[in-house]
Amino acid sequence: MQVLFKTRYEDDIRFLPKTGEKIRVGLVVAFLLAAPLLLQDYYLGELGLLLVYAIAGIGLMILTGHTGQVSFGHAAFLGIGAYCHAILMSHGVPFSLSVVLTTALSGLIGMALGRSASKMHGFYLAIATLAFLMLVETLLGEWESMTGGYGGLAVPGLKVFGISLASAWQQYYLDLFFTFVVVLGAANLFRTPTGRSFLAVRDSELSARCLGVNVEWAKIQAFGISAAITGLAGVLLAHHLAYLAPDVFSVLESLKLMLMIVVGGLGSIPGAIFGAILVSLLPVALSFLKDVLPPALGQQAGLEPLLFGLIIVIFIVFEPQGIYGRWMKLRFFFETFPYYRKSSFVRQKSYLKTERMR
Amino acid sequence: MTAGRTLSVRNLSIMFGGVHAVEDVSFDVSPGEVFAIIGPNGAGKSTIFNLISRLYEPSAGSIQFGEYDLLGLPAHRVVDTGIARTFQNIELFEQSTVLQNLLVGRHSRMSGNALCDFAFLPRVRRAEIRHRRKVEDIIDLLELAQYRDERIADLPYGARKNVELARALCAEPALLMLDEPASGLNTEETDDVGFWLEDIKHDLGVTLVMVEHDMNLVGQVADRVMAINDGRVLAIGSPDDVRENEDVQQAYLGMTE
Amino acid sequence: MLPLNDVVHLAVTGLAQGCAYGLIALGFVLIYKATEVVNFAHGEFMMLGAFTVLAYSEAFGGSFWPAFVLGCLTIGVVGYLIDAQIMRRIIGQSSASIFILTVAFGFIFRSLAGIIWGWNTLSLDTPFDGQVALGGEFAIATDRLAIIVATILLCVLLYLFFSRTRYGIAMQAASQNQLAAYYMGIPVKRLVSITWAIGAIIAAAAGALLAPVTQIDTTIGLLGIKALAGAIVGGFGSIPGALLGCLLIGIIEPFADYLLPEIKGVSPYIVMLLVLFLRPEGLMKQTFKKKV
Numbered sequence: 001m002q003v004l005f006k007t008r009y010e011d012d013i014r015f016l017p018k019t020g021e022k023i024r025v026g027l028v029v030a031f032l033l034a035a036p037l038l039l040q041d042y043y044l045g046e047l048g049l050l051l052v053y054a055i056a057g058i059g060l061m062i063l064t065g066h067t068g069q070v071s072f073g074h075a076a077f078l079g080i081g082a083y084c085h086a087i088l089m090s091h092g093v094p095f096s097l098s099v100v101l102t103t104a105l106s107g108l109i110g111m112a113l114g115r116s117a118s119k120m121h122g123f124y125l126a127i128a129t130l131a132f133l134m135l136v137e138t139l140l141g142e143w144e145s146m147t148g149g150y151g152g153l154a155v156p157g158l159k160v161f162g163i164s165l166a167s168a169w170q171q172y173y174l175d176l177f178f179t180f181v182v183v184l185g186a187a188n189l190f191r192t193p194t195g196r197s198f199l200a201v202r203d204s205e206l207s208a209r210c211l212g213v214n215v216e217w218a219k220i221q222a223f224g225i226s227a228a229i230t231g232l233a234g235v236l237l238a239h240h241l242a243y244l245a246p247d248v249f250s251v252l253e254s255l256k257l258m259l260m261i262v263v264g265g266l267g268s269i270p271g272a273i274f275g276a277i278l279v280s281l282l283p284v285a286l287s288f289l290k291d292v293l294p295p296a297l298g299q300q301a302g303l304e305p306l307l308f309g310l311i312i313v314i315f316i317v318f319e320p321q322g323i324y325g326r327w328m329k330l331r332f333f334f335e336t337f338p339y340y341r342k343s344s345f346v347r348q349k350s351y352l353k354t355e356r357m358r
Numbered sequence: 359m360t361a362g363r364t365l366s367v368r369n370l371s372i373m374f375g376g377v378h379a380v381e382d383v384s385f386d387v388s389p390g391e392v393f394a395i396i397g398p399n400g401a402g403k404s405t406i407f408n409l410i411s412r413l414y415e416p417s418a419g420s421i422q423f424g425e426y427d428l429l430g431l432p433a434h435r436v437v438d439t440g441i442a443r444t445f446q447n448i449e450l451f452e453q454s455t456v457l458q459n460l461l462v463g464r465h466s467r468m469s470g471n472a473l474c475d476f477a478f479l480p481r482v483r484r485a486e487i488r489h490r491r492k493v494e495d496i497i498d499l500l501e502l503a504q505y506r507d508e509r510i511a512d513l514p515y516g517a518r519k520n521v522e523l524a525r526a527l528c529a530e531p532a533l534l535m536l537d538e539p540a541s542g543l544n545t546e547e548t549d550d551v552g553f554w555l556e557d558i559k560h561d562l563g564v565t566l567v568m569v570e571h572d573m574n575l576v577g578q579v580a581d582r583v584m585a586i587n588d589g590r591v592l593a594i595g596s597p598d599d600v601r602e603n604e605d606v607q608q609a610y611l612g613m614t615e
Numbered sequence: 616m617l618p619l620n621d622v623v624h625l626a627v628t629g630l631a632q633g634c635a636y637g638l639i640a641l642g643f644v645l646i647y648k649a650t651e652v653v654n655f656a657h658g659e660f661m662m663l664g665a666f667t668v669l670a671y672s673e674a675f676g677g678s679f680w681p682a683f684v685l686g687c688l689t690i691g692v693v694g695y696l697i698d699a700q701i702m703r704r705i706i707g708q709s710s711a712s713i714f715i716l717t718v719a720f721g722f723i724f725r726s727l728a729g730i731i732w733g734w735n736t737l738s739l740d741t742p743f744d745g746q747v748a749l750g751g752e753f754a755i756a757t758d759r760l761a762i763i764v765a766t767i768l769l770c771v772l773l774y775l776f777f778s779r780t781r782y783g784i785a786m787q788a789a790s791q792n793q794l795a796a797y798y799m800g801i802p803v804k805r806l807v808s809i810t811w812a813i814g815a816i817i818a819a820a821a822g823a824l825l826a827p828v829t830q831i832d833t834t835i836g837l838l839g840i841k842a843l844a845g846a847i848v849g850g851f852g853s854i855p856g857a858l859l860g861c862l863l864i865g866i867i868e869p870f871a872d873y874l875l876p877e878i879k880g881v882s883p884y885i886v887m888l889l890v891l892f893l894r895p896e897g898l899m900k901q902t903f904k905k906k907v
Binding site for chain 1: 411413432433434435436437438442443445449450451452453454458461462463464465466468469470471472475476477478482486525529
């Protein structure tokens with residue numbers, strides 16, 4: 001195991017203290033930057049979409065993974081972001097302004113929802129967000145004059161600072177730029193008081209409160225940041241979809257986001273990215289399954305949610321730390337080889353932790 | 359430092375489901391003092407702490423800390439007046455490292471702004487480094503260096519107790535409330551706690567209020583003791599006086615009149 | 616203004632609807648009180664119940680009651696197994712993971728039902744045809760009356776179960792303090808699983824009784840979310856509160872759908888969000904504070 005000698009305070013707030021990590025992350029970044037040279041347009045588009053989902057996943061991760069507030073309604077913020085941006089663009093608002101306005105609007109709506117949720121017991125929030133999603137879905141469908149209703153809404157072409165970004169690589173770099181911003185920002189958050197107050201709220205509201213964390217405000221902030229980031233993902237998603245319909249932003253989409261963060265590993269930013277990779281690979285797996293399974297099963301419309309559901313159940317029951325946790329364990333195994341003991345990661349027996357006052 | 363504030367509790371009462379958990383309790387804690395609260399299980403000791411922390415709303419009474427009227431503040435502002443605390447059943451942030459826990463302890467002294475933090479502006483960086491320096495001092499004081507980057511969930515019980523004490527100290531309190539600092543510790547660890555409490559009192563000049571069952575520890579560090587039973591004060595005085603008090607003996611030994 | 620006849624009709628529909636929500640809510644409030652797990656898949660138990668009863672009824676050549684009993688018991692077994700095999704393993708994990716898990720169950724159930732029984736709307740023949748006159752020009756459809764009666768009956772039965780039987784009292788004890796109950800020799804794990812079974816049985820019964828009103832397809836499990844909304848409006852911690860909330864939501868819904876057809880089906884959520892915004896603790900106050 002590599003031992004780090006920290007000699008300055010900066011060493012503690014640097015992101016990637018270990019050389020190995022630096023190299024790995026560097027390689028990934030290099031690949032992402034060089035991707036347009038290596039990939040065909042179709043795959044580049046898919047990679048861009050993956051990045052968009054990674055952004056949305058980070059948004060949800062901050063709220064659910066780091067602050068412990070479950071939201072089943074994040075597809076609504078994706079929808080709000082996409083629709084708001086498309087509407088603003090079609091009214092002639094330039095891209096850069098529209099991105100800012102849209103992100104701010106979803107953040108504000110998130111904060112309003114968070115305000116009503118801030119005093120709620122955990123599951124109230126889960127249900128409230130679910131209800132919120134259904135309302136937004138209905139609204140997107142019914143408010144025809146604005147959203148085009150169930151018929152859908154065309155997204156204007158991508159144009160940044162008056163330059164049309166029509167080719168796949170241009171759009172890809174836009175996605176990549178925002179991905180970097182969000183990943184960096186989210187990582188920043190967790191080496192500063194704001195992020196730490198989120199973690200504190202997740203693990204023990206009581207002691208957080210006694211240490212001076214305004215728990216309600218922390219939840220509202222977490223909601224706002226999370227919704228803003230997801231809204232931003234919605235903006236980028238709109239350009240990938242090119243045509244918006246309300247049923248895209250359904251509960252299934254929320255489940256997809258949930259799947260990403262659970263599978264990636266609750267409470268880790270890399271987890272959200274791992275999750276996005278997995279979710280992007282799922283359609284491939286699905287089309288494969290459809291070929292393998294008997295036609296009666298393979299042609300079923302319910303296969304996708306079934307698969308989503310099963311993966312979530314398997315991960316929560318058997319690997320609650322997700323892919324990221326598995327990765328850490330593997331790395332620990334190699335670093336400590338041959339001293340690894342099977343019991344190193346055995347979970348302590350735990351009992352029902354009550355939140356109720358008796 | 360915010361030393362020099364007196365904690366004065368007057369006629370404090372709270373009802374739980376029609377029962378007085380704390381009834382008409384009054385006491386003062388002078389700056390620099392070590393004040394211990396003793397009493398049988400269920401006497402209302404932790405409830406008094408929770409009232410001072412503003413986790414519970416009292417049905418009557420007042421709590422004054424120096425110039426601050428605590429009852430006029432929400433729970434998260436209490437620490438700003440210079441009161442920090444630990445919990446009876448450790449309430450640490452289980453999934454975070456020791457260092458992160460202690461940094462949350464600094465929260466009351468940091469001014470966070472989500473947008474600045476998101477961008478990690480230079481001044482956020484400077485503040486981070488300043489606060490981390492403070493935290494390292496506390497880590498040295500309580501000898502936590504070996505656990506620094508461990509997750510709380512991986513720590514033994516004794517170490518967790520220390521981390522909680524350290525986290526409370528990170529807030530640089532003028533008054534520290536310790537809810538059973540020695541419960542669940544072995545004799546050796548309890549002795550350590552005794553020394554640390556002396557250090558905290560003398561070196562940091564922190565006023566201590568503690569709930570404790572271990573009478574040896576109380577006798578060793580406490581200047582004054584308050585004994586309570588069924589939510590009412592039985593006696594306040596020096597450790598020896600309280601030990602000799604008849605009501606106190608009755609409450610502890612369960613003798614009936 | 617609405618004609619009186621319509622008002623009565625809507626009110627009765629709403630009352631029946633509310634009772635159905637109440638039955639579902641009963642199930643998950645029971646589970647919640649026993650384990651602090653909120654089962655988001657409870658509406659799916661109801662959906663599965665309706666399908667199972669239908670399947671048995673077809674197998675028995677259309678006789679409702681044996682199919683009803685057998686169907687409810689089958690779903691009870693499913694509920695028992697879900698707890699014994701899966702929920703029991705994840706005790707101690709964060710509540711967030713547990714919510715996500717039960718939501719995932721909902722999706723799995725819905726997909727499975729669709730794969731087994733298809734995605735079309737089916738109907739179930741019940742003995743509740745026709746109407747019962749209420750005097751004057753008013754009448755109530757028998758199927759709606761059946762739901763109302765069944766709700767009252769089940770509430771009474773449950774009350775007797777929890778206050779009079781050994782098992783019921785043991786369950787109460789376990790829900791107050793699991794560890795203490797465990798030390799007293801109460802088989803807490805089994806009781807929790809049985810609670811899940813009871814909750815599932817009630818939901819399945821609700822599904823079968825509601826079948827003539829809503830028909831049966833894979834999406835009727837969404838009623839479970841409305842039941843959750845109702846339970847929140849009333850206050851989640853108490854069964855009477857949850858039932859009242861569900862009745863309220865149920866009665867508001869047909870009126871809202873009638874008067875504002877644009878927001879058909881979402882009025883329960885609006886009511887809930889309003890309540891949460893104005894009174895976060897629900898209409899009936901209760902404490903959720905954690906003991907230090």
